[in-house]
Ligand code: SF4
């Protein structure tokens with residue numbers, strides 16, 4: 001069993017990260033080396049400054065708010081929660097002063113951020129089982145959401161256990177030791193991490209997150225990066 | 237489909253893959269936010285008319301042949317072979333889309349369905365499966381450009397007859413030609429359509445404004461763009477560009493034809509002349525006091541204006557028609573609170589040119605447009621595009637809307653104070 | 655009808671908006687046999703250039719063009 005823990009928690013994480021970074025960079029470089037479309041693709045009337053409106057479009061999704069207000073709320077919550085969780089993970093690696101402008105315990109949001117994210121993902125998933133979104137979806141859309149859901153679920157479990165059930169044999173410090181070890185290329189999986197009753201959650205969380213990272217650069221999840229330049233095209 | 241044909245088609249596909257196209261092909265999350273954006277879906281409720289569904293038909297082929305993933309693990313993205321059936325699907329998707337780009341407004345990433353459908357259209361041209369009528373019309377236009385000398389005389393004779401009509405209705409300054417043609421050094425080259433309705437009223441307004449203008453030998457409409465063939469589009473465009481350069485005009489004014497205007501404006505590249513829509517020119521004359529119109533001409537009739545997609549949302553001529561209409565009436569009713577979201581008439585993208593073949597679809601798919609027009613309570617429905625005008629007139633007959641469909645430019649000409 | 659040409663089909667395309675006359679004619683010609691002639695009536699001045707150009711690209715032949723008043727008459731022979 002230990003060897004499984006080790007593989008998932010160390011080499012697989014490295015592989016996933018390398019593929020994620022290299023895959024993303026290669027895809028971006030390839031894309032941005034392809035010649036641009038020669039004519040404008042702007043939608044009118046135009047508003048200036050265009051980049052500001054494009055930013056607004058990319059982050060606030062005004063048309064979605066207008067036509068699908070409920071979906072918009074869920075989308076906003078989802079993306080916000082996702083961002084907060086990324087911040088949370090960075091804080092797990094090392095303490096970062098600027099993030100502590102509002103003093104908080106690591107993992108922001110007392111476990112609710114994860115909950116919101118999990119529910120939002122479930123909503124996205126169930127939407128895809130209902131026509132007409134069902135007719136648009138392809139298998140990867142489901143796989144990605146399921147992967148995301150599983151990794152959020154197990155990740156949040158760890159947070160919830162500490163926050164809500166007073167489970168304290170694994171603390172943020174233990175995770176920090178593990179993650180910073182990975183970052184400084186001195187991987188170390190302490191016995192505390194693998195021996196506790198909740199360590200299978202860590203295992204599953206990391207496992208699914210790895211898969212997610214592996215798939216990300218090759219999927220439509222790149223919309224996170226492409227959204228801005230594409231919105232800029234529309235704004236001219 | 238044999239390998240050779242497929243390879244050739246894939247080469248055509250490849251030729252379309254610039255950066256923007258790849259972004260459009262690779263980013264859609266199939267979130268379905270665009271579902272209600274398309275008038276065809278909104279009117280008919282069939283999934284295949286959702287814009288993202290149309291994209292997927294192109295995207296699946298893209299994944300299969302241009303992405304590593306589609307080769308390794310095709311099923312995850314439902315990558316698909318390019319086959320005869322695929323061509324049928326491409327036809328169905330592309331020729332039920334008017335390229336209005338309303339869906340582009342809805343999509344969080346602004347994915348341009350018209351662009352993606354241009355791949356479908358090009359593949360169809362490559363496979364000789366496009367509506368042949370459109371290619372035929374495009375080739376006719378190109379032929380006219382090539383052998384102008386042969387057609388010149390008969391065209392001039394036809395214009396002579398129109399001049400008589402202009403003179404009958406409007407005052408012309410002594411010694412002036414009612415419809416000047418081939419005038420080197422004119423300020424403005426007017427590119428009309430083949431019909432008299434596109435030439436006579438325009439001539440009346442140009443003459444009233446004292447414009448130094450000249451009529452183009454060529455018709456504005458670009459069937460190459462409708463059929464999605466970049467080479468033909470370019471050839472058709474070049475006829476006019478060359479004429480404009482030869483006559484050294486400062487401005488090329490495109491008649492009421494959305495596609496013609498947008499292609500000329502956005503695709504002609506840097507040229508020594510400006511490109512404007514006739515609506516812009518008319519607004520300019522009014523602003524400068526070069527023409528005057530009589531408001532009482534359309535009295536007691538509420539008027540609404542349909543924004544042609546290719547002129548308004550896609551090319552930015554939005555305020556000018558409203559400015560003109562303020563001079564023509566006190567009873568103007570807006571059709572859509574925000575012109576960016578105005579419904580397409582359902583006739584663009586070459587659909588109207590297919591005539592009766594797709595009349596049934598055109599009528600059914602534009603039900604939302606009819607509702608929108610009815611809600612304004614207007615009695616005169618005006619627009620500034622030939623395609624829209626034809627489609628709206630068809631809708632008017634089909635749905636017994638009882639409105640009077642008019643060209644904005646003709647209304648200006650009719651109301652001219654002489 | 656012109657006396658010296660035997661016409662097999664008459665098409666009334668008067669008042670039709672662009673590009674309908676050409677569209678109709680190119681369809682109509684398929685309905686007569688090769689060698690037969692259609693007579694098309696239009697009021698579009700543009701047709702004076704469009705029809706000959708169309709005939710050249712499609713490989714058909716315009717035998718004669720008549721203008722009487724507003725109406726233009728084309729006599730077109732199906733060749734292909
Ligand atoms: S709104 Fe955009 S991203 Fe969403 S399904 Fe439609 S085209 Fe795709």
Ligand code: SF4
Pocket residue numbers: 273274275276285286287290332333334335336337338339340349350580
């Ligand atoms: S461009 Fe217009 S017709 Fe085509 S899918 Fe989008 S909304 Fe529908």
